[in-house]
Amino acid sequence: MFTCSKERMQDKISTFSTFGDAGHGGITRYSLSPEALQARAEFVKRMTAIGAEIKTDDVANVYATLKGSDPTLPAIVMASHCDSVKNGGNYDGILGVMGAMEVLETVANDKIPHKHNLVAMIWTNEEGSLYPPAMMCSGIVCNDYLPADIAKNFKKENMLASKSILDPTKTFGMALEASGYKGDEANRLNPKDYKAMFELHIEQGPILEAAGNDIGVVTCVLGMVNYRIKVYGQADHAGTTPMKYRHDALFGAAKVLEYLHTELDKLDPELVYTTGEILCHPDVHTVIPDYVEFSLDARHEDPRVIEQVVSVIENIPKDVEKCKTGYEIAWTRDTVYYDKQLVDFVQEAVDELGYSNQKINSGAGHDAQFASYMLPTTMVFVPSKDGHSHCEPEFTSTELCTEGASVLLNAVLKCDAAD
Amino acid sequence: MFTCSKERMQDKISTFSTFGDAGHGGITRYSLSPEALQARAEFVKRMTAIGAEIKTDDVANVYATLKGSDPTLPAIVMASHCDSVKNGGNYDGILGVMGAMEVLETVANDKIPHKHNLVAMIWTNEEGSLYPPAMMCSGIVCNDYLPADIAKNFKKENMLASKSILDPTKTFGMALEASGYKGDEANRLNPKDYKAMFELHIEQGPILEAAGNDIGVVTCVLGMVNYRIKVYGQADHAGTTPMKYRHDALFGAAKVLEYLHTELDKLDPELVYTTGEILCHPDVHTVIPDYVEFSLDARHEDPRVIEQVVSVIENIPKDVEKCKTGYEIAWTRDTVYYDKQLVDFVQEAVDELGYSNQKINSGAGHDAQFASYMLPTTMVFVPSKDGHSHCEPEFTSTELCTEGASVLLNAVLKCDAAD
Structure with a gap:
């Protein structure tokens, strides 16, 4: 077994954390x-230093390739992203890039033999924080392979026109032209030239930490449904309308929320569901709300449980507190299972390294999920302290980050050997 | 008894409804x-036609004065506003202006003798829709007489700087200068030159209609408290956080809403309370909300009931669904009782006219409420169809509008005679 360098990993974490440092x-x-271009330049500098060849594709995804002994074989790629949400942490996405770099640096430094080209890759715009949607560039690159209802949301021409949420006069296409990283469409990740993709990522949840395990062997991305739940009341004046005449849509929504919690909590305990967004109209303190809408996001590996969730939604009482209710489906995603052979490589690697581990699913979406429609793909998780992510307290120790990279290295080498 | 003209009232309703007609x-x-300047020009034209003298004060309140037989006596004023909310109705505010005009027209046409000067008046910017706050110019004019905690919100210099909600480069002060209606501060309504103020208004609620009464004899503006109720959770990823680890501030808020309804419904049935505004952070469908805040507006004539409301708020459980709760007082208003003698004049007038009527309180705030701190004041209500107001379906029949004006006329004449 080979292992990666904790010192080198710490150096990368410290360096990359300066690019976009929000000060707390x-x-x-x-x-x-x-700030993201600083991170890309650092990636290019370090990968060039170990002899990797740099290419970019037409949406600025960056590929650093370390030649194998038989360059005619399809490459094995390790990829994640270097962009963050606003006031995000130092690990989400960038750990997968640093882990890929660390693997190539270990291979180069230790002169580890490998047949296939090995590639460290940066996906552009995974978060979609400035230019929605999330997973934009994996969506574009994998578009031809995605299910039709997902593919329609990731047309390149629409993505190029995606407007900055901070300055709507700027588009993703303009940022791409100005970046200096726009390359050739022929360089895109594709199933002919690539054999497999691995993504190392933080868990972004509390499961590994709670179980005391260092490594998560990821098996799937959870299936999900996303609904908009609607409650229709009647707007009237807060000071002049007796209680018995009211049709208060916010009170109706509170009752629907409680119904959903009561009913959904009866289903499988692995189910997760979230009502994260709420809209209230007219949202004025002196007016009784006439319309409230909230989101319901529910995720589970088993489609039968998702069907039970849909049934609960369909059975929301039609009249709640003198308000009418309704719902609309926003989108669905079937459970995406990662490649069984790659999952086995990860499991063997972590067991041989002797790190505590468990099988885990991914509740969050990742670029790997889109890539998996196109070529064999899997992921490796390391724990998130207190389960926090997409916030500044996000943390994973350098030891665990290095263990994750070592698992990635050995799984990739098993993949390299398996022809 | 004198009565006003239904035909003339209908003509005014039809004419004023064209100024700012939203098309539906x-x-x-x-x-x-x-559009508001069109309405003012029509007011000036019609009042000048009956021989009234026009003056404006420094915040563009307009006064049309019909001389009495003893102009040394303090004047009796009838006032309301001609501005509306966005997509408002044809009666809120403007009915009180049209009613005042109709009274002066009737007095002039029927040569009804009166000792005191009689004044029809337009208050500027009652709604505060474009330049907050509401009741701005009655607040400025009555400022010296308001309770300290209200007065501090209506300093003229701050009001002049109030920014347009549509175009923050424009201020109320700029609109005032451009209006052509800015006059002399000495012309302001004041307790030395004025004996009493009456305001005719639509009820904006369903009480009169439900009781089958044509006229509401208003006795007070309800006391109120306004709180912000706060729920603190923990933001985490919707897909990766098991239910048992969650601190969902929106679910916590739903439970607090339910607690409030349960407890407040045990209090006096005349109590009205409203939770009209809600804020959810970060309000993203894939993130568990970490903070939810909603408004609670509660109104009742009796301060002891308001005290019970405060006690219910103070006893919101501190921990709800693993979230912390809190509250903050936004503002309070004690019940404002209208002048007993003026209320009696209205009651006598409506009884003598033989219109069905009842005593009623005002849940909404009106310019009359601020005026009442400065000089004897009262209001007359007519029914609102289905209780609707601040919306386009707002409606009161011309018959009822005319009855309201007739009550106003006779109450004013009783006030005129009572020296």
Whole structure:
């Protein structure tokens, strides 16, 4: 077994955390921003230093390739992203890039033999924080392979026109032209020239930490449904309308929320569901709300449980507190299972390294999920302290980050050997 | 008894409804907008035609004075506003102006003798829709007489700087200068030159209609408290955080809403309370909310009931669904009782006219409420169809509007005679 260098990993974590440093422990590093370009330049500098060849594709995804002994074989790629949400942490995405770099640096330094080209890769604009949607560039690159209802949301021409949420006069296309990283469409990740993709990532949840395990062997991305739940009341004056005449849509929504919690909590305990967004109209303190809408996001590996969730939604009482209710489906995603052979390589690697581990699923979406429609793909998770992510307290120790890279290295080498 | 003219009232309703006509039954007529200036010009034209003298004060309140037989006596004023909310109706505010005009027209046409000067008046910017706050110019004029905690919110210099919510480069002061209606501060309504103020208004609620009464004899403006209720959770990823680890501030808020309804419904049935505004952070469908805040507006005539409301708020459980709760007082208003003698004049007038009527309180705030701190004041209500107001379906029949004006006329004449 080979292992990666904790010192080298710490150096990368310290360096990359300066690009977009928000001044209180976290970063804001929007895709293709000056801060993200600093991170890309550092990636290129370090990868060039170990003899990797740099290429970019037409949406600025960056590929650093270390030649194998038989360059005619399809390459094995390790990829994640270097952009963050606003006031995000120092690990989400960038750990997968640093882990890929660390693997190539270990291979180069230790002169580890390998047949296939090995590639460290940066996906552009995974978060979609400045230019929605999230997972934009994996969506574009994998578009031809995605299910039709997802593919329609990731047309390149629409993505190029995606407007900055901070300055609507700027588009993703303009940022791409200005970045200096726009390359050739022929360089895109594709199933002919690539054999497999691995992504190392923080868990972004509390499961590994709670179980005391260092490594998560990821098996799937959870299936999900996303609904908009609607409650229709009647707007009237707060001071002049007796209680018995009221049709208060916010009170109706509170009752629907409680119904959903009561009913959904009866289903499988692995189910997660979230009502994260709420809209209230007219949202004035002196007016009884006439319309409230909230989101319901529910995720589970088993489609039968998702069907039970849909049934609960369909059975929301039609009249609640003298308000009418309704719902609309926003989108669905079937459970995406990662490649069984690659999952086995990860499991063997972590067991041989002797790190505590468990099988885990991914509740969050990742670029790997889109890539998996196109070529064999899997992921490796390391724990997130207190389960926090997408916030500045996000933290994973350098030891665990290095263990994650070592698992990645050995799984990739098993993949390299398996022809 | 004298009565007003239904035909003349209908003509006014039809004419004023064209100023700011939004095209589907209602109006948008922001204070000092071109549409509001049309309404003011029509007021000036009609009042000048009956021999009234026009004056304006320094915040563009307009006074049309019909001389009495003893002009040394203090004047009796009838006032309301001609501005509307966005997509408001054809009655809120403007009915009180049209009613005042109709009274003066009747007095002039029927040569009804009166000792005191009689004044029809337009208050500037009652709604505060374009330039907050509401009741701005009655607040400025009555400032010296308001309770200290209210007065501090209506300093003239701050009001002049109030920014347009549509175009923050424009201020109320700029609109005032451009209006052509800015006059002399010495012309302001004041307790030395004025004996009493009456305001005719639509009820804006369903009580009169439900009771089958034509006229509401208003006795007070309800006391109120306004709180911000706060729920503190923990933001985490919707897909990666098991239910048992969650601190969902929106679910916590739903439970607090339910607690409030349960407890407040045990209090006096006349109590009205409203939770009209809600804020959810970060309000993203894939993130568990970490903070939710909502408004609680509660109104009742009896301060002991308001005290019970405060006690219910103070006893919100400190921990709800693993979230912390809190509250903050936004503002309070004690019940404002209208002048007993003026209320009696209204009651006598309506009884003598033989219109069905009842005593009623005002849940909404009106310019009359501020005026009442300065000089004897009262109000007359007419029914609102289905209780609707601040919306385009707002409606009161011309018959009822005319009855309201007739009550106003006879109450004013009783006031005129009572020296």
